[in-house]
Every structure is written in C-alpha cells, then in structure tokens.
Amino acid sequence: MSREPMRRTIRGGRPYFFADPAIDKILNMVVVLGSEVWTLRERLAAFEAIQVRQGGLAAGEIDAFDFSPEQEAKLAAERKEFIDSLFRILQEQVEEARGRTARAPQKPAEPVAARKRAVPVRGKSSKTAKRRSRR
Amino acid sequence: MLELKHELKLDKSRDEKARMNFVSGLRAHVLNDMASGMRAVYDAEVEPGFRRAAGRAPANGPEVHKAIKPNEYFKFYSSLRVTAQDMVWQSVFPPLERNRTQLKDRAAKLSRRKKLGSLTLKEGFEVPRYVSAIDVHLMAGNYDGEYEAEDLAAGALYDNGLAVFSFGLMGQNLDDIGQSIAGFIRLKFPQLKPAKILDLGCTIGHNTGSWKDQFPQAEVHGIDVAAPCLRYAHARAQAQGRAIHFHQMNAEQLEFPDASFDVVFSSMFLHEVPKKGIEKIIAEAYRVLKPGGLMLHMELPPNGQLSPYEAFYLDWDSAYNNEPFYKPFRDLDPVSVCAKAGFKSKNFLQFVIPSVGWYGEKVWSEAATRPPEVDSDKTGRLTDGIMWYCFGAWK
Incomplete structure (x- = not known):
C-alpha cells in the first residue's frame, strides 16, 4: 500500500443554518480570513520579539513610532488603493450606472419595469464587452 | 495552544501554531461566551415566545x-x-501531512525501546459500520482511516486535534477525564485493589494511562476497533513510559475470558455506538468482570436528569456534529441499561466529578464525600468549571 494524502473532506455532510447556505459559507470564509489575520499578527509579534532580543528594536519602539511625512504620504496612497480594491465589487454597479448615463444622456429615465427586464440580458451589455476587450 | 508533551508531538511552523491558537480561542469564544449569550437570548426571547404560543414552558x-x-x-x-469544529482538524492536516514520515520513524523508534506494554492487531478485522461509515465529530477520515501500510496518522490527527479542540479543558496531557475519575475511584473506594483494568474504545489511550498512574500494580488493557489509533496509542504509551496492553477488538464481542477484570471503564465512548451495540457492550462488561468488580462509563449526562434547555444544548452535537448516536444514548436510562445486562439495581452508581485540572486537588478530593448533582450547566460541557459525569455498577 503506497502512501495516499489524508482525506480532508467530511463524509456525512455539513449542516447549514441560514435560509441561504451561502451565508454559512461566507461566514466560514470570514472566520478563515480572521484566522489568517491573527496568524499574521502572531508572526509580526514574533518578528518584533526577535528584533528586540537581538537589539534591532527597543521594547515598545513600534508603538511609539511615527512615519516621516513622505512615508506617511506613500502609505496613505497604498491605503486608498487597498480600500478601493476591498470595495471594488460595489464600484462595478456604479460604473455600470455611469456608463448607462454617458451612453444616453438625453434619454429620459427608463421606467422601473423596463430596467428590471433589462437585467437578464446583462451578459450582452457593454460592460462585459469592455471586460473581454481588456483581456 | 496546548502543546503535546510527548515525543510524537508534530513539528509545527510559527504560522501553524498561530492558526491552532486561533481555533482554540474561537472554540472558547463559541462554547463559553456565545453559549451563555444563547442562553440569555433563549430566556429573554425564545422561551417567552413558546409560552405565549403553547401556554406552558417547553x-x-x-x-x-x-x-x-x-x-x-x-x-x-x-x-x-x-x-470551528472543522477548523480544528483543518489546522492539524498541513503539519501532519508534512510530518508523516517523521511520525512513523519516531513511532518505530519508540516501539524498539524496551517494551513496556504490547500491541495486538488483527489481520482482516471488521470495523463496525458506525465507525467505518461516518466521520464522527466532523473529523475527516474518522478514527480508522488508513492511507498507507502501518499507518498511524489518524491517531496523530485525533491527539493533535484534541489539543486544539479542548482549549486546555482536558488537561495538559489530554487526560483530565482519566486522572479525575481514576483518582476519584481510588479515593472513594480505598478497598478496591484492582489487579486488571480494561478501557473500552480507548482510541489513542489518552485516558487509559491514568489508570496505570493511579493503580501502578494493575495490569491495564485498552481495546479499540481502529488500528491507526492503536498503533499511535502504543507508541504514545511507550513515549510516556506506561505499560499498557492495546488490542484491536470490538467491545461488543470481547475476547477475554469470563470474570477476568476488576474494573471495566470507558470514556466518551458509548455515545458513539448505537443502542443495540451499547446493550451488548454493557453485557460484555458484565461477563468479563469478576464478582465484586466495578464497571464505570464516563459519559455525557442522560437527558432524563437534565432541564429541557440543558438537554437541547447537549443534543446539539447529535443534530449537527455527526454524532448520530449521541442523543439516542442520552435518552437511555442508565439504571435500566445496567439492569438489562445483569447488574442489580442496588449496585448502580453515578457521580459528577469535578475536573481535577480545573478545580484543583482540594475541591476534587472533597467531592468524593458529596452526593452527585447532575443537572448543572457545567456537567458534561466543555466550559469553564467543567464536571465529568459517570455511571456504572458493581457486579
């Protein structure tokens, strides 16, 4: 018998509690991400402790540290990029809405029912086409 | 995170340890903080709603x-x-998978050391369906999963997983149940001088060893159906310097002669067996006990002794944690189960024993003089202030 990797999926299924199982799945993802955030913090704490032990850092030096104005500006830009990418999914809707207004600036607003009917044919919208052309 | 204290301990990276720490902390939060939050929500919202609709309490x-x-x-x-339950095992898989060769080498080295106990496995042994067909408590592969010859990885998964799962409440060596109960029995019944002790469904022997510690003169045996756990148990006992004899055997059909043991014990075992199997196991315990011998099962407390809320709380596992036999077991009346197997009702006994690790020796030893209180929100719950329930009978 050669060696097989250990099976990691559960036989007998996994219970779901919310009306939509997607909520349970997303909750699981959030917790796994939480675990990774914590793991980074522990790693950073280890790094800091090693630096202090080796004399590269004084105890509490990071907490008392302030970035220079140049460093602060660079970080601020990176922070904005990070936040933008975090909420990118919401931005898609905004861009689509703006694109619609730009294409038909003179047209009066469509009635709600018509807009609803338009949703299923989104696959053929200019947004998808734009995405394809970017590839 | 609780680090295993023996030589089979896995080598883990800083990040792997941190993930385990996180899961232990998450479990403590869910089982302590959120559990008490849920009780508050029940008292304030759910129970009054039920009363309004039904005109009575659940x-x-x-x-x-x-x-x-x-x-x-x-x-x-x-x-x-x-x-959290899933993440317990998932936090163990990566370091375990990486260390499988090293684990086998260490186990082989340990078994080459002066043999203290023994290991007896059976070619072609039939593992009962209630073990082979499900992944109990969401543990992928269960106790018996084997992925190569002479495999003991499932034992390591359980040992390391239990360390994460228990967030310290099962003791530094995961033997708080064994130490609390075997020690309690020694204090409570000083006349009991067992020559032979049997632990049923012992898995990795983490609670078997306590009987050897408390009764060093006794010959201690542990049985289980899962070969990888038994291989691991043997190596683990060798590492801990304990003489234990492990056998691959089904507790429903023991291969020991009649009247051959002074104590037959199990812990967290019966609730993983269907009702028919439980009846056979108790009957077998009766058969192999010497007259005057003691049968004792550490378990979750029976539903008949719990308030409706506590019963619901413990039954959660049966509904959602791949523990299909957990509620049926807890619905049984322990006195009649023992009586059906031949034990006299007057010889029945049950205890609620404070965890020696949590309460310390003083409170724990004083409990040997008190009557049992079963319906407590600590009994059988992995929570701050845990108490262990057990029942059994004298033959």
Whole structure:
C-alpha cells in the first residue's frame, strides 16, 4: 500500500443554518480570513520579539513610532488603493450606472419595469464587452 | 495552544501554531461566551415566545430545539461552532501531512525501546459500520482511516486535534477525564485493589494511562476497533513510559475470558455506538468482570436528569456534529441499561466529578464525600468549571 494524502473532506455532510447556505459559507470564509489575520499578527509579534532580543528594536519602539511625512504620504496612497480594491465589487454597479448615463444622456429615465427586464440580458451589455476587450 | 508533551508531538511552523491558537480561542469564544449569550437570548426571547404560543414552558430538549431553531443567534452560534469544529482538524492536516514520515520513524523508534506494554492487531478485522461509515465529530477520515501500510496518522490527527479542540479543558496531557475519575475511584473506594483494568474504545489511550498512574500494580488493557489509533496509542504509551496492553477488538464481542477484570471503564465512548451495540457492550462488561468488580462509563449526562434547555444544548452535537448516536444514548436510562445486562439495581452508581485540572486537588478530593448533582450547566460541557459525569455498577 503506497502512501495516499489524508482525506480532508467530511463524509456525512455539513449542516447549514441560514435560509441561504451561502451565508454559512461566507461566514466560514470570514472566520478563515480572521484566522489568517491573527496568524499574521502572531508572526509580526514574533518578528518584533526577535528584533528586540537581538537589539534591532527597543521594547515598545513600534508603538511609539511615527512615519516621516513622505512615508506617511506613500502609505496613505497604498491605503486608498487597498480600500478601493476591498470595495471594488460595489464600484462595478456604479460604473455600470455611469456608463448607462454617458451612453444616453438625453434619454429620459427608463421606467422601473423596463430596467428590471433589462437585467437578464446583462451578459450582452457593454460592460462585459469592455471586460473581454481588456483581456 | 496546548502543546503535546510527548515525543510524537508534530513539528509545527510559527504560522501553524498561530492558526491552532486561533481555533482554540474561537472554540472558547463559541462554547463559553456565545453559549451563555444563547442562553440569555433563549430566556429573554425564545422561551417567552413558546409560552405565549403553547401556554406552558417547553417540556424537553426537542421542544427547545424546535423553538430556538429560527432564532438568528442560534444560527450564528451553530454555524460558527461547525466552522470551528472543522477548523480544528483543518489546522492539524498541513503539519501532519508534512510530518508523516517523521511520525512513523519516531513511532518505530519508540516501539524498539524496551517494551513496556504490547500491541495486538488483527489481520482482516471488521470495523463496525458506525465507525467505518461516518466521520464522527466532523473529523475527516474518522478514527480508522488508513492511507498507507502501518499507518498511524489518524491517531496523530485525533491527539493533535484534541489539543486544539479542548482549549486546555482536558488537561495538559489530554487526560483530565482519566486522572479525575481514576483518582476519584481510588479515593472513594480505598478497598478496591484492582489487579486488571480494561478501557473500552480507548482510541489513542489518552485516558487509559491514568489508570496505570493511579493503580501502578494493575495490569491495564485498552481495546479499540481502529488500528491507526492503536498503533499511535502504543507508541504514545511507550513515549510516556506506561505499560499498557492495546488490542484491536470490538467491545461488543470481547475476547477475554469470563470474570477476568476488576474494573471495566470507558470514556466518551458509548455515545458513539448505537443502542443495540451499547446493550451488548454493557453485557460484555458484565461477563468479563469478576464478582465484586466495578464497571464505570464516563459519559455525557442522560437527558432524563437534565432541564429541557440543558438537554437541547447537549443534543446539539447529535443534530449537527455527526454524532448520530449521541442523543439516542442520552435518552437511555442508565439504571435500566445496567439492569438489562445483569447488574442489580442496588449496585448502580453515578457521580459528577469535578475536573481535577480545573478545580484543583482540594475541591476534587472533597467531592468524593458529596452526593452527585447532575443537572448543572457545567456537567458534561466543555466550559469553564467543567464536571465529568459517570455511571456504572458493581457486579
């Protein structure tokens, strides 16, 4: 018998509690991400402790540290990029809405029912086409 | 995170340890903080709602379960508890998979050392369906999963997983149940001088060893159906310097002669067996006990002795943690189960024993003089202030 990797999926299924199982799945993802955030913090704490032990850092030096104005500006830009990418999914809707207004600036607003009917044919919208052309 | 204290301990990276720490912390949060939050939500919202509709309080665990199921807090508690349970095992797989060769080498080295106990496995042994067909408590591969010859990885998964799962409440060597109970029995019954002790469904022997510690003169045996756990148990006992004899055997059909043991013990075992199997196991315990011998099972407390809410709380595992036999077991009346196997009702006994690790030696030893209190929100719950329930009978 050669060696097989250990099976990691559960036989007998996994219970779901919310009306939509997607909520349970997303909750699981959030917790796994939480675990990774914590793991980074522990790693950073280890790094800091090693630096202090080796004399590269004084105890509490990071907490008392302030970035220079140049460093602060660079970080601020990176922070904005990070936040933008975090909420990118919401931005898609905004861009689509703006694109619609730009294409038909003179047209009066469509009635709600018509807009609803338009949703299923989104696959053929200019947004998808734009995405394809970017590839 | 609780680090294993023996030579089979896995080598883990800083990040792997941190993930395990996180899961232990998550479990403590769900089982302590959120569990008490859920009780508050039940008292303030769910129970009054039930009363308004039914004109009375819920009468049993299933009624509480039905009433609380639509509640959002219950859903978050449950979903997070399943997530945490899954993450326990998932946190062990990567270091375990990486260390499988090293683990086997260490085990082989340990068994070459002066043999203290023994290991007896059976070619072609038939593992019962209630073990081979499900992944109990969401542990992928279960106790018996084998992925190569002479495999002991499932034992390591259980040992390391238990360390994460228990967040310290099962003792530094995961033997708080064994130490609390074997020690309690020694204090409570000083006349008992067992020559032979048997532990049923011993898995990795983490609670078997305590009997050897408390009764060093006794010959101690442990049986289980899962070969990888037994191989690991043997190596683990060798590492801990304990003489234990491990056998691959089904507790429903013991291969020991009649009247050959002074104590027959099990811990957290019966609730993983269907009712028919439990009856056979108790009958077999009766058969192999010497007259005057003691049978003792550490278990979750029976539903008949719990309030409806506590019954619901413990039954959660049966509904959502791949423990299909957990509630049926807890619905049984322990006195009649023992009587059916031949034990006289007057010889029945039960205890609630404070965890020696949590309460310390003083409170724990004083409990040997007190009558049992079963219905407590600490009994059988992995929570701050845990108490262990056990029942059994003298033959």
